[in-house]
Amino acid sequence: MTDAAAGDLPVDVAALIGLPQYDRTADFDVERAYTYNTAAATRNSNPIFWDDAVAAEITGGMIAAPTTLSLWMRPHYWQPGATGEQVALQVHFDLKERFGLPEAVMTDNTLILHDPVRPGDRISHRQVLKSVSGPKTTKLGSGRFWVIDIEYHNQHGDLVGIESYTGFGYRRDDATRADEVAS
């Protein structure tokens, strides 16, 4: 779905490919309550999330649901001193702004899970832009695809996971009707 298309990229965007950005540490420790929320939202009865004795036996103590990896780096919706919308995956929003594409969706997600994340951990990450496509048109509109990788580590420096997102930033075409894009 993506292609390198490096030739048609603005120089400033091409310079970002492969460059680690937004090396940050989370605003808060990993909390068990979010695993309950995630398990409840998906009606997941896996006892390693609900039963301390089972968690002790199988996972060596309570862990965060593995697919919550990105959750720990998502900013609060609001916090004192913050202005404007607080967003995760800043590179994605930078590209939307750079290309003047007001809308965006994610199309692909890869998760590679290493050491479990546990309550009390403090997660850090960095984002790496891997590629940006040339102009594309889909049923949603016209824009570009891009791929962003994120590496996550815990407070000990252990790798806990790697994630990759493909996003499509787009501008709705006038001819694009809502019933077409929702098909």
Place this chain on the structure above:
Amino acid sequence: MTLLHTDVSVGDALPELSVEVTPTTVVLGALASRDWRPMHHDYKFATERNGVADIFLNTPNQAAWFERYLTDWTGPSGRLGRMTFRMRDSVFPGDTMTFSATVTDTSVDDAGCGWVGIDVALTVDGRTCSTCTARIAVPTDDDDNPWRRRGDQWAP
């Protein structure tokens, strides 16, 4: 239930799971994953700005649904190593999403970890909304536990 690697063969089908999606399903999943973007809770934003039919399931919540589906099958000793999914179409309130899957690969790596490769489909009324490939570790015998693996012993 503990699924052992020796219990699994290529071509095995996982039991289907069907879930009726409501606005609460979408909003609960978005907020549980700290995804505050309005297309996952604001109908007007989703329809008028994004141009889609309704609010829709967000990416991390879809990941969590795939995780739940896979570990329903493996039991708690199953440890997800890798998962890639492509969202071809959105899942909206009013949809009944159905998960189905087939085992595509079984292997034991150099560290003795037993892996199962699985293709998963998320469909709504027969329409494929998302496809997923997953690699999940299951115990090779009653004494094995993939969750104990670290470092070189864990190669997802």
